[in-house]
Amino acid sequence: MAVYSTNEFKAGLKIMLDNDPCSIIENEFVKPGKGQAFSRVRIRNLKTGRVIERTFKSGESLEGADVMDVEMQYLYNDGEYRHFMVPDTFEQYQADDKIVGDATKWLKDQDSCTVTLWNDAPLAVTPANFVELAIVETDPGVRGDTSGGGGKPAKLDTGAVVRVPLFVQIGEVIKVDTRTGEYISRVKE
């Protein structure tokens, strides 16, 4: 695997740090006019999702991580593993809920999502930014209320619970932003 010097650290570069694959978020070159140069780097650990800050002496280097994001189709859950497929090659991958993490509540069969592979094994799963899911459970709303003020909780077919406006009913399909977990709109069938 390639080795990268701090001068090559750019947002998105994948490197190995403390034996974990990480992604560079931001790299700031810090140099007093008279003194030692440092690279102050914000790094996301791709296994834990945690963001940490580390400082390196300018010119130090780290090993690259074999990490890539691949668009896949979510196939099904066999109870232990969730299965994904690369549409072009039909290549399949499986990941347990620990790896799929929060994405579990947005994944519907056949939907596409991004699977992050590390040494060709799933490391994380990111759902599409917007998903369309059906409401399976919510209190009956007040007819005629279209303001959406206040709202009510609604359970979706994947198990996720989001706040929706009062006028939205069981059986309706809604569009949700998975990054914020917020209701966007109703989807006309």
Place this chain on the structure above:
Amino acid sequence: MDTQKSEWQSACSLELLRLRAQTLQKIRRFFMDRSVLEVETPLLGQAVGTDPNLSFFTSEYHYPPMQKKMFLQTSPEFAMKRLLAAGCGSVYQICKAFRNEESGRFHNPEFTMLEWYRVDFGLSELMAEVEELMALLFEHQGLQPTQRVSYQSLFQQYTGLDCLDFCYEDYVAYVQNSGLFDAIALCGHDHAVWLDFIFSHGIQPHLGESAFLVVYGYPACQSSLARINAENPLITDRFELFLKGVELGNGYYELNDALEQERRFDQEIALRERLQRPAAIKDERLLGALAQGLPDCSGVAIGLDRILMLLSNSPTIDGVLAFPVSNA
């Protein structure tokens, strides 16, 4: 084709080009009013600064059959001091300076420097003049009056540590409590690197929120061309200027002892060798000038691109340059 088309253009707005031109005019007027002489010295020199923390660019001078290695200057300091020793009086220069391996939000390897020397000025008089120039350049920015603080009390205030007495255990305890663990492996037992690390990570970002801050009295382990303070041999007569967490300039009461200067050069050249950094050639002509006699003077260098960044609220140095190194 579109990317090629955009690459030849400047990312810097016309407004910023004008701001630069106006700023240069104001500076020239400021010095003209004070009878400080504008000078030009070579950017390409036969010797170069020995500071182990500065990397230089080299070039080849061909004039067959002669072939000579030349250095792009990391600062015009040595040549200006030779003029001072020749008796030119107070001088200033606006020029490009070149520092290899420096690139980032606040660094471009080629940048514009304003450097001036005042004969018969002590450090405090020069600090006052820097403050006057800044007040002129930033007159419409609504800043509070400039403040001065010693490095030692600033360090004490932010970290509780004594910057002049290197107690390893105390320094380690401080970084452990403030989450700056990397310092322990990076700094080892090198006091100067510890000070650089703690100052740049834990102190500098907070300096000069609403007013210029002048920090003076730097620890002696950190300055190669300043004089040791007459009353306290642990500090030097050096100051730095900060605004909004950005380091803008560095000033010295200039060392004028040729032997002491040569000793520091040799120390730095040895250190460069130990660190396996490219060899610097000691400026014998500067040493000759110092031996002849440098007048009592103080000097300061200001990064003009950073001044423009702050005047225009530009988050990056690239934003104030016609062409940063990436599309130079």
